Amino acid sequence: MIHIAKRLIEFMLFLLLLSFISFIFIKLAPGDPVKQMLHVDEVSVTKEQIEALRDELKFNEPLYIQYWYWLKRFFEFDLGHSYITKQPVLSELLSRFPATITLTCASLIVMILISVPLGTLSALYKNKWVDHMSRLFALVGSSIPSFWLGLLFIELFAVKLGILPSMGKGTAKHIILPSLTLGIAMSAVYVRLLRSSLLEGLNEDYVKAARARGISEKRIFLFHVFRRSLIPVITIFGMSLGSLISGTVVIEVLFAYPGIGKMVVDAIIRRDYPVIQGYVLFITILIVMINIFVDICYRYLNPEIRLKGVERR
Amino acid sequence: MFRYFKSTLILLMIFMLFGCSLSSSGEEEKSQKELTLLFNFPTNTIDPQLDSNYTMVRAGVGETLVKISEKLEMEPWLAEEWESKDGQHWTFKIREGITFHNGKKVDAHAVKESLERAIKISPAVKAALKIRKMEADGQLLTIQTEEVFPQFPSELVHPYTAIIDVTEKDFDQKPIGTGPFKVSSFEPGVALKVERFDEYWDGKAKLDKATFAFNEDANARLMALQSGDADIIFRPPVENLEQLKEEKVKVESVPGLRTHQLLFNMDSPYMKDENVRKAIDTLIDRKEIVEHILNGHAVEAKGPFLTDFPFAPSYEEKKRGIEVARQYFTQAGFQVENGKLTKDGKIVQFKVLTYSSRPELPLIVQILQSKAKELGIEMTIQQVENIDEYLAANDDWDFATYSSLTAPRGDAAYFLNATYMPNGALNYANMNHPELISVINQLNKTVEVNERNKLAREAAKIIDKEMLHSFIVHPNIIVAYRDGVKNWVTSKSEYYMLTKDLDVDK
Secondary structure, three states: OHHHHHHHHHHHHHHHHHHHHHHHHHHHOOOOOHHHHHOOOOOOOEHHHHHHHHHHOOOOOOHHHHHHHHHHHHHOOOOOEOOOOOOEHHHHHHHHHHHHHHHHHHHHHHHHHHHHHHHHHHHHOOOOHHHHHHHHHHHHHHHOOHHHHHHHHHHHHHHHOOOOOOOOOOOOHHHHHHHHHHHHHHHHHHHHHHHHHHHHHHOOHHHHHHHHOOOOHHHHHHHHHHHHHHHHHHHHHHHHHHHHHHOOHHHHHHOOOOOHHHHHHHHHHOOOHHHHHHHHHHHHHHHHHHHHHHHHHHHHHOHHHHHHHHHHO | OHHHHHHHHHHHHHHHHHHHHHHHHHHHHHHOOEEEEEEOOOOOOOOOOOOOOOHHHHOOOOOOOEEEOOOOOEEEOOEEEEEOOOOOEEEEEEOOOOEOOOOOEOOHHHHHHHHHHHHHHOHHHHHHHOEEEEEEEOOEEEEEEOOOOOOHHHHOOOHHHOOOOOOOOOOOOOOOOOOOEEEEEEEOOOEEEEEEOOOOOOOOOOOOEEEEEEOOOHHHHHHHHHHOOOOEEEOOOHHHHHHHHHOOEEEEEEEOOEEEEEEEOOOOOOOOOHHHHHHHHHHOOHHHHHHHHOOOOEEEOOOOOOOOOOOOOOOOOOOOOHHHHHHHHHHOOOEEEOOEEEEOOEEOEEEEEEEOOOOHHHHHHHHHHHHHHHOOOEEEEEEEOOHHHHHHHOOOOOEEEEEEEOOOOOOOHHHHHHHHOOOEOOOOOOOOOHHHHHHHHHHHHOOOHHHHHHHHHHHHHHHHHOOOEEEEEEEEEEEEEEOOEEOOOOOOOOOOOOOOOOEEOO
């Protein structure tokens, strides 16, 4: 119990520190949302009106005071409202989250469906044609820019074959092309990672011992080698999941499938401070949760880690 | 392990079944007249008072009191007529027989409440309208502005002032307007779906349904048109226009209300001199810019306003080229020594700002740089991320590329006030020209339209005579649409897109 409380306090302090750093960075970037709010590019306003709005929004106060105002609201569980849409930040984030999580999950399914069979086959048939093909796939997959791959898919599946929508949101068909684009780009890395991890595992002493004990190759591979080989893959996966959630802007734009990534890029361009700040906290919490999940996976995949934990207790 | 594969397969099957079921319901609806327009800027809200994309008006859901016609003149819309004797006290007569999409009558009181909400939530509307008080009586709305404000009706053209029923609170997702279409659904950043409003005051729309979708990627928009996912697309990639024409797609390219220009920093020791500004202006090869940078989809600018506007003066043809520029530089006291332009023995170097969000602007500067080099002029080009912020905060530049809507609502006062008045928000060049200020002040007090146009022309002449700005091109608005689309009009203002007359072959 004390351990959990300690971890929670640590986490809160980390959140506070991060929120302060991000607040300072955002504010140090030149510009603010005032001109956007007043639409100076189409509405005749004066410099005095710009300054008056800056005063009203307290942008002329010292940075630490501005941070204090934000922090007070944060402790009341209020992330504020977007300066541009006037919507509560939390509801903006939550409204975009389902699209992001759907795209992330669908891309992961594609990634798993490609990288697990291909990585496994290329390890089992090392230096055979499957292995060469997987190497070529990894090379091409990681070299092709995702927006270009997306355009190729649109050209093939929407324009030429006419079987999938080129863009938009709404049906399951709409998720296929964006997830295929992202999934292929991701699997290029995982195929090679899984292959090398499996090859390493296949040469371990315990595999030789298992063979000597007469355990079937199928059982050795599935329950010993494959399971253990997933650990480095899961580690990289945990790290890339965070960037996948927030960093799919190019794909979101290309397929008009807006998620959290696109929202924050727009917010940064418009200097919509409350949205940026809310996003930083939201993603931090999410990444911490992903890391906890990855830790749990470790324990399941490698009993050694679980047992060490028991020993320490 | 098999268990996980099994669950994954089941999940995939559910996905596929879901997709098939939805697509078949989509096919059933094909018998209706339906159209998809794909626009290049997405929006996250359709609240007319907050949406900088004007989606509600563009999609035919909302309407304003006054509109701007294709002849670029103001004309009545929800307001049947208006009048003011002093430019400060206004009476608007709201058209009879208009109802909101929920069936409620549109009267002066409803209009007043809608405008009050707009002023309350949008600092831009508050600044633009300058309303002191409003009174509603039946269909008559009387408005008093804070000061004499003759261009007030033109401010009511702005889509931010679209009239909505404020008693319905779902402004963000389902605003209730008065247009030929009502909102069916809205997915932020993806699409607004609308359906015909049968009780529309100006006659039923020809389309049953329409989708106003968004995609920022030009190639993706093009492919959406080719695949049939879109019927009309805005701003297709210019390099693909010829290919589109071969595919029986119609392409329209009309000059818009935007003007690309050069701002001269009046605090720069060089730019204070009128001859230097004129020399730089003559070096700009507008024809080359139109033909090679904008692929012919622009018109050369002679002044800030499109020549179609009644307040655009006629300009005399100017002599241009390197020799003319050399003469101007000589008049300004510059010399060419060892192939370099010098003044008072010092080599002259201009600092030029540009930005990439309008990709043609850096290219325009490069063309200018190559011409200037022939005269021995050194130019340092700096590309900045946010031009407005940089110009407002720094004074270390000589001239800068800029782009703005110069008369978005059919009146010259916005651009003149914002750009040339000392406290104007767009007066980045620190312009303080007493004669011009005096003309703008007169314009701000003049109500009679012809007199206003005359004053605006006078202001434009002063700007041209002293080369306070160098206006380069008016880029075109390019729209591509499929053969079956009928009655499409590419509006210069870009305010009106899905109209009651727009039609499509079934």
